[in-house]
Amino acid sequence: xxxxxxxxxxxxxxxxxxxxxxxxxxxxxxxxxxxxxxxxxxxxxxxxxxxxxxxxxxxxxxxxxxxxxxxxxxxxxxxxxxxxxxxxxxxxxxxxxxxxxxxxxxxxxxxxxxxxxxxxxxxxxxxxxxxxxxxxxxxxxxxxxxxxxxxxxxxxxxxxxxxxxxxxxxxxxxxxxxxxxxxxxxxxxxxxxxxxxxxxxxxxxxxxxxxxxxxxxxxxxxxxxxxxxxxxxxxxxxxxxxxxxxxxxxxxxxxxxxxxxxxxxxxxxxxxxxxxxxxxxxxxxxxxxxxxxxxxxxxxxxxxxxxxxxxxxxxxxxxxxxxxxxxxxxxxxxxxxxxxxxxxxxxxxxxxxxxxxxxxxxxxxxxxxxxxxxxxxxxxxxxxxxxxxxxxxxxxxxxxxxxxxxxxxxxxxxxxxxxxxxxxxxxxxxxxxxxxxxxxxxxxx
Numbered sequence: 001x002x003x004x005x006x007x008x009x010x011x012x013x014x015x016x017x018x019x020x021x022x023x024x025x026x027x028x029x030x031x032x033x034x035x036x037x038x039x040x041x042x043x044x045x046x047x048x049x050x051x052x053x054x055x056x057x058x059x060x061x062x063x064x065x066x067x068x069x070x071x072x073x074x075x076x077x078x079x080x081x082x083x084x085x086x087x088x089x090x091x092x093x094x095x096x097x098x099x100x101x102x103x104x105x106x107x108x109x110x111x112x113x114x115x116x117x118x119x120x121x122x123x124x125x126x127x128x129x130x131x132x133x134x135x136x137x138x139x140x141x142x143x144x145x146x147x148x149x150x151x152x153x154x155x156x157x158x159x160x161x162x163x164x165x166x167x168x169x170x171x172x173x174x175x176x177x178x179x180x181x182x183x184x185x186x187x188x189x190x191x192x193x194x195x196x197x198x199x200x201x202x203x204x205x206x207x208x209x210x211x212x213x214x215x216x217x218x219x220x221x222x223x224x225x226x227x228x229x230x231x232x233x234x235x236x237x238x239x240x241x242x243x244x245x246x247x248x249x250x251x252x253x254x255x256x257x258x259x260x261x262x263x264x265x266x267x268x269x270x271x272x273x274x275x276x277x278x279x280x281x282x283x284x285x286x287x288x289x290x291x292x293x294x295x296x297x298x299x300x301x302x303x304x305x306x307x308x309x310x311x312x313x314x315x316x317x318x319x320x321x322x323x324x325x326x327x328x329x330x331x332x333x334x335x336x337x338x339x340x341x342x343x344x345x346x347x348x349x350x351x352x353x354x355x356x357x358x359x360x361x362x363x364x365x366x367x368x369x370x371x372x373x374x375x376x377x378x379x380x381x382x383x384x385x386x387x388x389x390x391x392x393x394x395x396x397x398x399x400x401x402x403x404x405x406x407x408x409x410x411x412x413x414x415x416x417x418x419x420x421x422x423x424x425x426x427x428x429x430x431x432x433x434x435x436x437x438x439x440x441x442x443x444x445x
Contacts, residue, residue, distance in 0.1 A: 025320045028327050043330065045430045050122070050364030051371070052423045056416050057126025058372045061091065063379075063405075063412040065134060070405040077142035084138055088131040092206075095124035096178060096199055113191055117198050118432045119424055125202035129209040136163055136214045137230040144227050156218040156227060160211060167207040175200065208283060212290030216251075220298065223247050232298065240302040248302070252295035259288040293362035297369050312377045319370040326363050375415065383407045 032044040065087055074080045098120055140159040147155040178199060182192040213232070221227045223244050228234055262285040300322060308314035383404050 022320070024324055028324050032327050032330070040331070042431070044327075045427065047330065047364050047367070049423065049427045049431055051368045052419055052427065053122045054126050054365060054368030055371055055375070056419055056423070057123050058130050058368070059375060059412050060416060061127040061130040062376070063409040065131065066405045067409045070403055077138065077145070081135065081138050081142065084131065084135045088128065088135050091124070091128040091131045092174065095128050095202065096174070098124060110190060110194070114194060115428070115432050117194065119428055121198045121202050125205050128202070129206040132167075132206050132210045133213050134230065136210050137217060137232075140214050140217060141227060141230050144221070152227070153218070153222055156214075156221050160215050160218060163207075163211050163214065167210070171200075171203045171207065174203065204279075204283060204286060208286035209290055212287050212294055215287075216291055216294040216298065219248070219251055219295075232294075234301075239306060245299055245302050248295055248299045252292050252299065255288040255291040255295070259285055259292060262288065289362045290365065293365040293369075296362065297366050300366075300370075310377075312374070312381055315370075315374040315377050319367075319374045322370045323367050326367060330363065379408050379411050379415075382411060 029048070033041065033048065035041050035044065065084070068087060069080070069083060072083055074083050136159060140156055143155045143159060144152045175196075178196060182196060217228055217232070224234075224238075224240070226235070234240075262281055300318070304318050304321065305314070308317045
C-alpha cells in the first residue's frame with residue numbers, strides 16, 4: 001500500500017485527478033450550452049460570456065498593476081495607495097475614451113456600434129473595477145493597521161462609509177466631463193446617447209463591486225478577528241471553524257433575500273418611483289448581488305481548502321467543482337421555472353422568472369474569480385520554474401534576467417490573446433446577434 005504522504009507528492013496522481021475533473025467540467029459545459037431548452041441555452045451562454053469577460057479583465061488589470069508597482073517601487077502603504085489611485089483614474093479615462101473614439105468615430109451603423117459596446121464596455125468596466133477594488137482594499141488595510149485592536153472593526157467599516165460619497169462624487173465629475181464632451185458640437189446624437197448610458201452603467205458596476213468587496217472584508221474581520229489580505233486571501237495556516245462558515249453563509253443568505261425582494265419589485269419601482277430613487281435601488285441590488293458572490297466565493301474556499309489545499313492542483317479542483325456545482329444549480333433554477341410555467345396560467349406571475357435569472361451575475365463573478373485564482377497561481381508556478389531554470393544557466397546568458405512581474409504580465413497577455421478572440425467571435429454573437437442585413441455570424445439559440 002502506498003503511504004498517503006508519497007501519494008500526495010506523486011505528480012501522476014494530480015494529473016489523474018485533474019483529468020477526471022476536466023472531463024466532468026467540459027461535459028457539463030457542452031451539455032448546458034446545447035441544452036434543448038432555449039432559455040437554458042441563453043442563460044448558459046450569458047453565464048459563459050460574463051465569466052470569460054470577468055476572468056480576462058481581472059487578469060489584465062492585476063498583472064499590469066504588478067508591473068507598475070515593480071517599475072515605481074512605492075515605499076509604504078501611502079505611496080502604494082497613490083499608485084493604485086492613479087491607475088484607477090487611468091483605467092477610467094481609457095475606458096471612456098475607448099468606448100467613444102474606438103467605436104463612434106469608426107462605426108456608422110447603430111446596431112454594430114451597440115454590438116461593439118457589448119464587447120468593450122463590460123471588459124473595460126471589469127479592469128476599472130478591479131483597479132478600484134485595489135484602491136479601497138489597500139486603504140482599508142492601511143487604516144486598520146494604524147487603528148487600535150478594539151477600533152479595527154470600526155475603522156474597517158468606516159472605509160465602506162467613505163467609499164459611497166467619494167465614488168458618487170467621482171462618478172458625477174466624470175459624467176459632467178463626458179456630457180460636455182458629447183455636446184461640444186451642440187448636438188447629442190443617438191450614438192452619444194448610447195455611449196453615455198453604457199458608461200454610466202459601467203460606473204455603477206465599478207462602484208458597487210468595490211463597495212461589496214470591502215464590506216465583505218469587514219464582515220470577515222468581524223467573524224475571524226483579522227482582516228484578510230487586499231486580494232481577499234486568508235493567512236497561511238488559517239483553518240475556519242464551522243461556526244465561522246455558517247456566519248458567512250448567513251450574511252450571504254440575507255443579501256440574497258434583499259436582492260430577490262428588490263428585483264421582484266423592479267417593474268413597479270420603475271413605474272412608480274422617480275428616476276433618482278430607481279437608480280438608488282439599482283445600486284442596492286448590484287451591491288447585494290456582489291456581496292452574495294463574494295460571500296459564496298470565500299465561504300466555498302473555507303469549506304474546500306482543507307480538502308483540496310492551496311496548491312495549483314487544489315485550486316483547479318476547486319474551480320472545476322464550483323463550475324459544475326453552479327451549473328447544476330442553474331439547471332435546478334430552470335427546472336423550477338418550467339414547473340412554474342406548467343402550473344401557473346397567470347401571466348402576471350411570469351415576471352418573477354427574469355428576477356431569478358438576474359441572480360446569474362453573482363454566479364458569473366463566483367466562477368470567474370475561482371478560475372482567476374487558479375490561473376494566477378498557475379502563472380506564479382510557471383514564472384517560479386522559469387526563475388529556477390534561469391538561475392541554473394545564469395552564467396551562460398546575462399540577458400535572461402526578466403523580472404517576475406514582467407514575465408507574469410507577458411504570460412497573461414498570451415493567455416488573454418487566446419480567450420479574447422474566442423469570446424468576441426463565438427460567444428458575443430450568440431447573445432447579441434446583429435440584424436439579418438449585417439454580415440455578423442448569428443448562431444442560433
